[in-house]
Amino acid sequence: MVESSVLGFPRIGAFRELKKNTEAYWAGKIGADQLLAVGKEIREKNWKLQKEAGVDIIPSNDFSFYDQVLDLSVLFNVIPERYTKFDLPQLDVLFAMGRGLQRKATETTKAVDVTALEMVKWFDSNYHYVRPTFSHSTQFKLNGQKPVDEYLEAKALGIETRPVLVGPVSYLYLGKPDKDSLDLKPISLLEKILPVYTEILKKLAEAGAKEVQIDEPTLVLDLPEEVQAAFKTAYETLAKAEGLPKLILTTYFGDVRPNLSAIKGLPVAGFHFDFVRCPEQLDDAIALVSDKQTLSVGVVDGRNIWKNDYAQSIEFVKKAIEKLGADKVVVSTSSSLLHTPVDLENEKKLDAEIKNWFSFATQKLAEVVTIAKAVSGEDVSAALEANAAAIKSRKESDLTNDEAVKARMAKIDKSLSTRKSPFPERLAKQKAKYNLPLFPTTTIGSFPQTKDIRINRNKFVKGEITAEQYEQFINSEIEKVVRFQEEVGLDVLVHGEPERNDMVQYFGEQLKGYAFTTNGWVQSYGSRYVRPPIIVGDVSRPKAMSVKESVYAQSLTKKPMKGMLTGPVTCLRWSFPRNDVSQKVQALQLSLALRDEVNDLEAAGVTVIQVDEPAIREGLPLRAGQERSDYLEWAAESFRVATSGVRDDTQIHSHFCYSDLDPNHIKALDADVVSIEFSKKDDPKYIQEFANYPNHIGLGLFDIHSPRIPSKEEFVARIGEIMKVYPADKFWVNPDCGLKTRGWEETRASLTNMVEAAKVFREKY
Ligand SMILES: Nc1nc2c(c(=O)[nH]1)N[C@@H](CNc1ccc(C(=O)N[C@@H](CCC(=O)N[C@@H](CCC(=O)N[C@@H](CCC(=O)O)C(=O)O)C(=O)O)C(=O)O)cc1)CN2
Numbered sequence: 001m002v003e004s005s006v007l008g009f010p011r012i013g014a015f016r017e018l019k020k021n022t023e024a025y026w027a028g029k030i031g032a033d034q035l036l037a038v039g040k041e042i043r044e045k046n047w048k049l050q051k052e053a054g055v056d057i058i059p060s061n062d063f064s065f066y067d068q069v070l071d072l073s074v075l076f077n078v079i080p081e082r083y084t085k086f087d088l089p090q091l092d093v094l095f096a097m098g099r100g101l102q103r104k105a106t107e108t109t110k111a112v113d114v115t116a117l118e119m120v121k122w123f124d125s126n127y128h129y130v131r132p133t134f135s136h137s138t139q140f141k142l143n144g145q146k147p148v149d150e151y152l153e154a155k156a157l158g159i160e161t162r163p164v165l166v167g168p169v170s171y172l173y174l175g176k177p178d179k180d181s182l183d184l185k186p187i188s189l190l191e192k193i194l195p196v197y198t199e200i201l202k203k204l205a206e207a208g209a210k211e212v213q214i215d216e217p218t219l220v221l222d223l224p225e226e227v228q229a230a231f232k233t234a235y236e237t238l239a240k241a242e243g244l245p246k247l248i249l250t251t252y253f254g255d256v257r258p259n260l261s262a263i264k265g266l267p268v269a270g271f272h273f274d275f276v277r278c279p280e281q282l283d284d285a286i287a288l289v290s291d292k293q294t295l296s297v298g299v300v301d302g303r304n305i306w307k308n309d310y311a312q313s314i315e316f317v318k319k320a321i322e323k324l325g326a327d328k329v330v331v332s333t334s335s336s337l338l339h340t341p342v343d344l345e346n347e348k349k350l351d352a353e354i355k356n357w358f359s360f361a362t363q364k365l366a367e368v369v370t371i372a373k374a375v376s377g378e379d380v381s382a383a384l385e386a387n388a389a390a391i392k393s394r395k396e397s398d399l400t401n402d403e404a405v406k407a408r409m410a411k412i413d414k415s416l417s418t419r420k421s422p423f424p425e426r427l428a429k430q431k432a433k434y435n436l437p438l439f440p441t442t443t444i445g446s447f448p449q450t451k452d453i454r455i456n457r458n459k460f461v462k463g464e465i466t467a468e469q470y471e472q473f474i475n476s477e478i479e480k481v482v483r484f485q486e487e488v489g490l491d492v493l494v495h496g497e498p499e500r501n502d503m504v505q506y507f508g509e510q511l512k513g514y515a516f517t518t519n520g521w522v523q524s525y526g527s528r529y530v531r532p533p534i535i536v537g538d539v540s541r542p543k544a545m546s547v548k549e550s551v552y553a554q555s556l557t558k559k560p561m562k563g564m565l566t567g568p569v570t571c572l573r574w575s576f577p578r579n580d581v582s583q584k585v586q587a588l589q590l591s592l593a594l595r596d597e598v599n600d601l602e603a604a605g606v607t608v609i610q611v612d613e614p615a616i617r618e619g620l621p622l623r624a625g626q627e628r629s630d631y632l633e634w635a636a637e638s639f640r641v642a643t644s645g646v647r648d649d650t651q652i653h654s655h656f657c658y659s660d661l662d663p664n665h666i667k668a669l670d671a672d673v674v675s676i677e678f679s680k681k682d683d684p685k686y687i688q689e690f691a692n693y694p695n696h697i698g699l700g701l702f703d704i705h706s707p708r709i710p711s712k713e714e715f716v717a718r719i720g721e722i723m724k725v726y727p728a729d730k731f732w733v734n735p736d737c738g739l740k741t742r743g744w745e746e747t748r749a750s751l752t753n754m755v756e757a758a759k760v761f762r763e764k765y
């Protein structure tokens with residue numbers, strides 16, 4: 001009998017219970033006990049759901065109140081000193097590391113003021129992890145035993161689970177040195193961290209765990225030699241320790257082949273590979289596995305929502321069984337299901353035909369179980385027939401093909417992706433037109449999405465207020481934001497995006513070729529979730545999407561107003577994409593739709609236009625090579641197709657966040673001004689790299705994930721530091737990213753301080 005396994009299940013709850021309670025806890029509305037109880041309930045539900053679906057290998061320790069990598073940092077005491085000096089309870093230390101904490105002293109507690117750790121993209125997904133931050137003084141030791149507690153919790157429910165841990169090499173390699181230890185290479189800490197891994201693994205074994213899923217996703221990256229070598233050191237050391245559970249070395253999101261020599265012959269009990277992302281690695285994976293090891297075959301997609309093609313998966317798994325034998329093969333999800341919505345059954349508004357093409361996390365449980373049964377020779381013919389019919393229905397549907405879009409795509413050429421003049425000429429015309437001061441100040445687009453805004457939108461969606469009432473409400477929000485910016489003294493204004501539920505979903509909802517969910521939430525970071533819209537067919541724009549709001553905002557002020565759009569690559573990356581058409585084709589279709597929008601904005605008098613591409617780095621293929629250079633080409637081309645239909649004196653802005661960027665990649669977009677997240681970038685080398693960026697640039701000056709307010713002096717110090725290497729006449733002053741997750745009070749205070757700091761430099765230069 002071939003076993004089925006799941007690498008991780010969404011932890012947000014079917015109706016965002018985790019978000020609601022976490023935020024209530026932060027607001028002081030519920031206590032820690034209640035939050036902990038909610039976590040426990042979610043875990044129990046998830047385990048039971050998997051058990052009832054018939055999954056053989058069920059994960060534990062896939063739950064987290066914020067992020068699984070941050071959990072490990074707390075567990076291993078990788079906690080910079082600045083978080084430990086306030087005597088906070090451990091849960092609050094964890095949240096302070098994740099999102100910063102600033103609060104006044106009370107009679108019983110000290111004042112706290114600490115910024116968050118850096119948050120970065122989890123590989124090429126829209127999930128973000130909190131980057132482990134090491135210093136020379138880091139002392140590894142166990143703080144508690146979360147993985148053991150959760151294993152025992154499941155066991156008490158009568159459910160045997162397989163705990164999940166990020167492995168030592170990936171954990172170190174995904175980290176970075178703290179500001180006080182910039183010369184430290186995290187991987188050099190391997191020997192020091194292995195004892196705590198040994199200790200927690202031993203405790204798991206003592207609690208009864210037979211096997212542990214040890215995630216080493218960095219194996220799908222191009223790794224420096226010392227990191228490759230670290231696998232041998234790590235896993236041979238762990239194998240020597242006595243009384244440890246079996247380890248399943250788990251990789252996902254890509255191709256492991258270039259690193260096979262690093263893991264060949266390692267003393268582990270088995271390997272997991274992602275064959276959805278890279279089916280071509282099957283033969284090598286089979287060859288890697290010794291007769292004592294197992295191969296977990298990831299064929300059910302943890303990153304997308306399309307129904308599994310059973311016929312194809314069964315044939316695939318059978319190839320592994322033929323070579324290795326049924327007892328050596330496990331059928332699995334490709335990665336954790338964290339990246340998919342919880343349950344398709346909670347979608348009440350999806351068109352029935354389209355809904356039948358989808359599978360969310362709960363449905364995927366049945367998929368791994370059915371495939372495992374099928375390859376074990378059990379009769380699952382009814383499920384196979386229904387599946388084949390759904391796959392066929394999608395292939396043949398008229399909903400996916402649009403001849404007009406295809407005809408327009410065929411006509412894309414160089415003229416469509418080149419601005420009329422090179423940057424220096426455009427710059428001269430833009431300077432004359434906008435006459436901005438040195439160190440111009442601006443924001444990235446969104447202003448606080450208050451409860452009031454969400455409630456009004458919710459009423460509108462439910463039909464409790466009319467379209468006119470809603471429009472009036474949005475207009476009053478726009479006016480408030482415009483007046484606020486004038487008052488604070490910002491130079492280039494925004495309308496604040498109050499009409500948008502999300503920067504991608506909002507456009508998806510207006511584009512043809514898309515489907516969207518009402519409850520398909522996926523965790524993006526901490527308590528922030530998204531409902532990625534789903535690209536089901538060829539994409540086009542039936543009518544203008546953002547012109548009305550931007551024109552209204554511009555009508556309220558003499559200062560330049562930025563039109564605000566989400567770029568083609570980001571629309572693609574933050575949607576669930578089609579898997580029957582290339583990403584390039586989907587991005588170019590989106591770029592044509594956006595080009596029309598950009599041109600309409602210009603024609604309506606909105607002539608500073610920001611086209612955000614925060615996901616451009618995330619889309620970069622994980623390994624260097626042909627696929628990566630192709631991506632860089634088509635990603636930049638799509639941006640330019642969207643933005644190059646405008647006059648020279650129309651100023652195109654773009655914005656990027658959450659990644660280590662390469663200025664050369666950004667250069668290819670040829671935007672006039674870019675703003676990038678920067679406040680957590682401490683490495684002077686990185687600042688230097690951006691000093692050579694040819695067009696104008698705003699290096700983000702404060703972290704917008706944290707409610708913390710930087711003082712004017714802090715801004716002055718930071719700008720001063722950057723000015724040591726940076727040409728003053730190219731520098732814009734702005735936050736890291738949009739302010740939608742912030743409250744008004746912090747927003748007002750931070751922006752006031754930021755503008756005051758800009759004035760200091762205007763006088764100086
Ligand atoms: N797609 C996407 N990816 C991104 C980003 C982004 O902005 N969008 N930013 C970066 C960081 N990631 C982020 C992801 C989400 C959020 C975020 O703010 N999400 C909101 C939800 C946004 C949303 O869809 N809001 C809807 C629904 C809001 C809602 O919950 N409404 C209530 C009703 C109103 C109420 O009582 O509050 C309900 O449905 O129950 C709306 O405004 O209309 C949240 O989790 O709170 C921010 C950053 C990278 N990736």
Ligand SMILES: [Zn+2]
Pocket residue numbers: 444614655656657736737738
């Ligand atoms: Zn951003």
